[in-house]
Every structure is written in C-alpha cells, then in structure tokens.
Amino acid sequence: MSTPVRATRSVQSARRPAPNRSPIGRIPDLLFTLSLIAIAVVFFFPMLWMVFSSFKSNSAIFSTPFALPTEVDFSRWVEAWEIGHIGQYALNSAIVTGASVFGILLFGAAAAFAFSRYRFRGRNLLMGLLALGLLLPLQSYFIAQSTMFTQLAITDTRWALIIPYTAMGLPLAVYLLKVYLDALPDELFEAARIDGASDLRVFGSIALPLLRPGLATVAIFSALSSWNEFLLALLYIQDDALKTIPTGLLAFSSRYVTDYGLLFSALSIVTLPMIVIYIVFNKQIVEGITAGSVK
C-alpha cells in the first residue's frame, strides 16, 4: 500500500529545479509530473483494489468498493493459503520452473558452445532447425504433443511440463548464448587446448564461467515464461496435486466463485512476491525480458 505514496514522493523529489524559470513557467512542469503520477495510479489501481478487497467482507466489497479496508486482517490470506493449496501450487511451479531452467541453461550452453566453437558437418542445418523454433508458435505442435504425451503416459506427471518448457526455451537460449560466445577471442580456447584441456574441460572451466551474464539473462526470461505458462499446463495436468500456479489458481477460483474476499486474498498472495521480485531485480529483469523479446 505504501508503494504509490513512495512513488509519488520519489518522482517529485527527483525533479530537477528548472533554472531561469519563473513560478509560472514551472506550472507545465508540475502538470507534467502530476499527469505521470495520475497515469501510474490508474495503472496500479486494480492491484491496490485487489489487496484492499482481500481485507474486506463480501458485503463491504459490494457496498464500498473504493474505501480503504477498516482493518488489515491477514486471516483470509492464511485461509486462502491453506484451503487453496497455494503452497502446493507454488511448490509445483518452483519444481517445474527450476528443472526447466536448469535444462535450458545446461543444454542450451552446450549447444551454443558447439555451434560457436566448432565447424562440423550439418552445422547450418541444425542451427536452421533450432532457429525455426524462434518462429514456430505453440499452436504448431501442441496437438500432436498432447497425443504423444498421452500415449507415452507422460501426461499428469511433472515431465509433461518440464520437457516442453525446456524445448520451448532452448532456441532463444542457444541463439543468445551463441552471440555471447562468438564475442570471446579464439586464443582463450586455443590456449587451454595447448595446455591439454579436453573439450569438456574447455566448456566447463572456460566457456561456462565467461557465459555467466548471458546465463543469468536467459535464466530470468525462461523462469518467468515457465512460471506463467498456462495452455500446456491446462491440457497436460489434471491432477490437482501437480498443478502449477496458473492452473491451480484457476481451479481455486472456480471452486470458490463467490467468496470474493478469499479469491482476492489468493490473487494478492500470488501477486505480491512478483512485485517484490521485480523491485529488487528490476534491472536484470528488464534486461532479461527485453532480450527474451527477440522472439
């Protein structure tokens, strides 16, 4: 709740005093600042309303939608967390996301290393196939993927999400990591080679450590897209114990359709950590997401 207030203050205090201007000349400046604040408030308001409503009773939500809650009572949050299995969903999301990101980073770095450092037969063909993955929409493969997963009895296991999330993340990861690796001088690798390092050694002790900033970027956008993915999670996971946050929350919201306070609490629980994460890591996240947007 303190967020917009602080936002207001920091926007104002950061305003450089315009030199050589009369008080009247500053009015446009002030108007400008005020309009920025107004835009920010309008954008942020639905989220504020969500948090306020989570502290209200159903009747208060109906009768005084704009009022501040009369008391800040987290009991509904606790209730939502417990009966809504939100902890379970968050854990599932964490496992699926963690495994996918790990796979994307490891396999992606290895493939980028091969493409960047070696010349071999079939290189262009394989790179072309992966590049195709940058263009192909999910719709081009999810139908056959689902029948395949059903036949292999992968559906309703965590693998049903980990495998496709990893596969979907790889093309962009390989592309970006290859750009990073291409920028490294050849001598670095040749020198290690002369010292007798094996290929695996060169990859593990030279390429990987130097790739760290690239890996961090890839990790951020891969993690966000796995964490938020919905369509495949909806199709492949029916077992409530394995649902991730998006599908779990949807199941929860259809179970407690009219208990608005509880639903607002659940939404707030899912939303607030993301806001905190964004505020703490905003530089890296913005960099990661804009890099991820190449796709």
Add this chain to the structure above:
Amino acid sequence: MKPNRRVTPYLFLMPAMAVFGFAVLFPVIMTFAYSFTEWNGYGAMTFVGIDNYVRAAGDTIFRDSFTHVLIYIAATILLEVVVGLILAGLVSVKRRGSLWFRVAIFTPVMLPMVVVAVLWAFVYNNDFGLLNAALQNFGLEDLQRVWLGDTSTALLAVSVVSGWVYAGFYMTIFYAAFNQVPAEVIEAARLDGAGEWQLFRRVKVPMIRNAITVALLLCITGGFQGFDLFYVMTNGGPYGATEIPTTYLVKSVFTFGNVGYGSAMAVVLTAVVVGLGLIFTRVNREKPEGARR
C-alpha cells in the same frame, strides 16, 4: 577450435537437439500429418486428403475467429505499442526519478496471465466491479455495462486488459531504445528550437524505427497466439463474440475430439504466424539488435 574427436560437437548438441526434436519438431510434423486425417485421438485414423482445409475455409466460426483476432490485434497495437511509445516518450523527457513510474507500469508483465484475467474479470464484474463502480461515482450510470457479457464490448474489454499488461512491456523496450539515441542529436535539435513534442515526433521516434518494427512484429504474432486471457475471461463467449483461433481449436480438439480438423486449423494459424515472422525479418534485417538494446 578443432575438436579432439569428430563426434565431440555432436555430443554437445545431442541433449538440446533431442529435447527440441522430441517435444517440438516431431510434433510439428505429426500435427501437419494429422491435418490430413479424420481422427478422434485414439480410435481408427482415416486419411481424408485436404477435406479438413476445405472445411476450415467454409467454417464461419473459424473465419470469424480470424476477424476477432484481427480486431484484437488492431486494438492491442494501439493500446500496447502506441501507448507504450507515448509512455516511453513521457518518461524519457525527465530521465531521473522515473523508476517508480516504470515499476508501477511494468509490474503487470510479471504476473501470470491467469491472475490478470481473474483480477480483471472482477474489475469488469457487474455487481461490484471497479469499472461500473467508478462510472457510478462520476455519474455516468448510462455507460455501465455487463462488460464481458455484452457482445459489443467483450472483445474490446479483453483487449484493454492485454493493453494494461503489455503497455509497460513496450514502454520498457522503447525507453531502452530512446536512451540509445545520442545525446548530441537531442542537443542539436534543442538548439534548433525543437520543443519536447517535436523532439519526440521528429527525432526520437524516427531514430528508434527498428525497435518499433520489432514491437509491431511481437504484438502481431503474439496476438495471433493469444489464449490465456480469452480462455479465462470469456472462453469465446458471449455467443462466440470473442472466439479466437486458439480457443476454437482447443475446443475442437480437446472438447469435441476432432484432432484432424483441429490440426488443420493449427496448420493454417502456424502458416500465418511463420509467414508474418519471415516477412518482418526480411524487412528488418537487424531485428534482434533493435529489441535487445
């Protein structure tokens, strides 16, 4: 660098290619193959040639779904790319102190679309929703609607939510691009007497043309792939007013068991998305650079 053994490069590639081949490439080929069959997913499969494509061409729901998605894309270009550009322009006038502004606008991008969709279904709710309540407060009761239940407003209502999420995303891309515009260019324009608006229109926007092209590509191809918001907020309703290709083909395949027909529609959609992607890459050779910086 020369590998110690000739297989080494292939060993490095194997895990990535195996996962990608298994979960993406093979299913793409199979989806294409299914599109020439009539199949319910488990029983007997019959080859029907291009019948499914003929059927899709004559299917008014499928055709309407493309009309809807085109309207949605047009709306999101305005609400996301154009609004994002204007916001970035506003923020870049005064570069300092804008962090909190950017936090407020960008946060929705971080949230799962389902969370956004459930939240906005409440904003649009006709009993206690924020929107109708706000209209009432301003004495505009005449404008109150059942926003998601009215065929004339539902599609637009969903587009607005998409705009709420992605305006901040495009603002961030454009803001980064504006920061790359050399300070001397801006100074020179200022010395020539350009005001902020002229600076924006005549100098900054033309100089980030690449980033704008990439943003349009993302917005258009992303729009064709839309699903989450539609599924949660309306699932195609009311009366099919928000049926888009993906909600329709998910229904065809997973509710009605028409794997063959659904696959044909998926192939059509894929052709559109990949085709547009290729055209844009042609037009904008340095595409990746524009977005990354």
